Amino acid sequence: MIEFEHVAFKYPQAEEEAIKNINITINDGEWVAILGHNGSGKSTLAKLTNGLLMPTEGSISVNGLELTEEHLWKIRRIVGMVFQNPENQFVGTTVLDDVAFGLENLGISRENMQRRIIDSLDTVGMSEYKLHEPFRLSGGQKQRVAIASVLAIMPEIMIFDEATTMLDPVGRRELIRLIQDLHKSSDLTFLSITHDMNEAILADRIIVLNDGELWFEGKPSSLLEKSDELEKVGLLPPLITDLTDKLRKNGVNITTQPLNYEELVKQLWILHSKM
C-alpha cells in the first residue's frame, strides 16, 4: 500500500511546487494509471514513491514504512521502477549483467537467479540479445531490457514511468497483457504512468494530474464521461470515446459508456435490432 498525505514537492531552483498537497492511497494489488500533461508532475510523483526525491511537505509511506532515510533501502526493494529513459538505468556491460545486477543483493540462490534472468528476458523478447551491450541497442530494445531488469526482481509494487513509449504497438500490447496476467495471478501493485489512453482505461483506477494537483481520481468510465473536459488538461479521449460521443450526436442512444469495442458493438446491435 502506498499512502501520500498532504505531500508537496518543490525542486530547489524552481519557483513553483511540482507537486501540490497531494493525498492518495494506492491499495495492494491495485492497478492505477497516472495521466497528465507534460510537466504535470507524474515523474516527480513516481520518484517520491521510492525516495529518489524526498517530499518538502507531508508524508509518504509504503507498506506502512514511512519514507525516511532509515527505511529507504527497504522501500526500494518493495518498489521497482522503470524510467522514461532507460539509458540512465543501465549498469551492466551486457544485457545479462544488467538484469543480474538488481538480483545480486536479494539473497536468492544462483539457480533461481539464473532462471529469473532468462525468464524475464524471454518475457520481453530479448533473450537473443543477452550478450549485447545495453547502450548499443535500439530505443525500444533498451526499454525492454529495463523492463526485464525490474520483472526479474519481482517487486511487490511496480512503477512504469512511460516505460513503453518506444515500444511498437504489438510489443506494447504483449507487455500490457503480461502485466494484466501478473496482476491477476499475483498481488502485484502496478502504477503505470502513460500517455496511452487505451492502456489507461484497462486499469482499476485512473489518476489525472494537472499542474501538480490531483485533477481526477476514479474509474476509467467516469473519466471518459468527462471527455469534453479532457483537452483542458492536455488529454484527448481515446477513439472509442470520440466515436461514442459522435454516435450520440448522430442520434444513436448509447447509454453505458463503452470501454472497449466489444461493449460498443453489443449496444449497437441491440439498438439496430429494436428499429
Add this chain to the structure above:
Amino acid sequence: MDITFKNVSYIYQKNSPFEQRALEDINVQLPSGSFVSVVGHTGSGKSTFIQHLNGLLEPTEGVVQVGPYELSPEKNKHLKGLRKNVGMVFQNPDHQLFEETVQKEMMFGPKNFGINVTGTELENVIKDVGLDLDILSRSPFDLSGGQKKRVAIASVLVLKPKVLILDEPTAGLDPLGKYKMMELFSHLHKSQQLTIILVTHHMEDALKYSDQMMVMNKGKVVLIDHPLNVFKRKEYLKEIGLALPEKIELIEILQKELNLTIDDAGQSVDELAKSIGDWVKEGSGS
C-alpha cells in the same frame, strides 16, 4: 530534395564478434516534398536508416543521395551543407540537448550554420511547439521528458530545414500535445513543401498524414506504398509484428460482429459515426 538509396547496407561494429547487420541492400526513392512514414518492429533498422539521411552514419555499402549531396563508404565531404538542409529530431532528446539554457540551445544550430533568427521567429517556434516563453531562461536538463522533447523539436524547426527527419517525435508527449505537434508538422509540410520522413509506431498517424509508407523488417524495406494500400496487407503486417490503425481494426470488428461493411478509405471519425448511425437507424427491417 530528392532522396535515393542505392544498394545501401549498414553494419554496426563491423569485423567484431558483435557485428550487426542493421540495413540490408536498401533501394528506395523518396521524391522531394513527400511525407513518408517509416514503420517497423523494434530493431528493424528505422533509426539506422534515417541516420544515413544527414550523414550521422555512412553506408557500409552502397550510395545515399540527398539532393546534391552524396554519401558513400568512400567520400563524404559536404556534411555541413547537408546537415544545414536536413534537420533531425532524435528519438531520445537527451542526445540532442547540451546547452546551459533553452535559449542558448535554440541558438546553437543557427549560429553554427550561419542562419539568422530574429527574436520574433524564436518566440514563434517556442509557441508553435506548445511551450511558454519563460522556458527560454531555464536549463534544458531541469525539464520534464516531454518538455525536453519539445525543446529538441523547436531547436530543429528554428533552422528552417528543407528535409525534416523525425524519429518518433511524439513519443512522450501528452495526447493533446502529440495531436498538435502532428498538425504542426503537417502544416509545415503543406505550406512549405517540406519533405518529412517520420519514424513512427502510430499507425494512425502514418495513415492520416503520410503519402507514402515505408515498412521495414529485419533491416530490409519490405513494402513501400500509399498507407491505404499498405494497410490492405493485413495478414502480412501481422506476420512481421505490426499493428493496424485502430480505425481499420474497428472497421474489421464492425464487419465481423455486425456484418456492417464500410470500406477503409481513410474516413474521419465523424464519417464513421455517420455510417454506423445510418446502419443502426435503418434497423433490422423486421
